[in-house]
Amino acid sequence: MLKIQNLHAGYGKVEVLQGISMEVQRGQVVTLIGSNGAGKTTTMRAVSGMIKPSAGEITLAGQRIDGRESYHIARLGLAHSPEGRRVFATMTVTDNLRLGAFPRYTGARPKGDIEADLQRAMDLFPRLKERSLQLAGTLSGGEQQMLAMARATMLNPEVVLLDEPSMGLAPILVDEVFRIIGRLKEQGVTMLLVEQFAAAALAVADYGYVLENGRISVHGPAAQLRDDPAVQAAYLGGGH
16 A cells, blocks of 8 residues: 655755665554654655655555655545644634545545545544534644544545654543544554554554664564564653
8 A cells, every 4th residue: 555665865965764665554554663863754754745755665556656746645645644733723623624625625536425524533533523613723732633633534545644643642632542543443544653652553553663763673563563672672661
């Protein structure tokens, strides 16, 4: 579904990613864990077209997407819920969700039943249903994170990128975010998850990759990584 091969990317002359390779199969949740500055968000930005790789290939459902503009990649079915949420603050919750389906309204993506998907998103995120007419900028941090995730699902995507969905949230809201990720997984949503709480990420994921200094140091089934002493010592000691 999503395949990354020998990816190099960075900012200016600084090469952050030094030839990483990863794969996300249809229906899987794959997590990318690592310390701050390892290159996790850079990976997400390179995949979604926010930055252009200097080398390597990225394919989505068999189509090359590396180097394409973000809106082209979105039309092919990749939704990005970015670090920091980035909701449209002066628009209502409902309008934010409809905007997530914009390529479907324009015919760039199969339209399907947008209203049914909107209702499904509201049912999945009941707090958003309660605040459907509220301006997004007035929501709490946790509610904005839920909105960013729900907005990504409105694309009816092939793959969803979730970048640090628990960042800055209270523990009870972190639990809620991971409960929702689990429900999305049950619905067959394919996800690439970058997350600071490595233990929680590996608990919900099917497969995991550990990124260290711009390179993949180890990868394998999530259960195997949870039992790996080196991974436990480096990333799970203070896990959620």
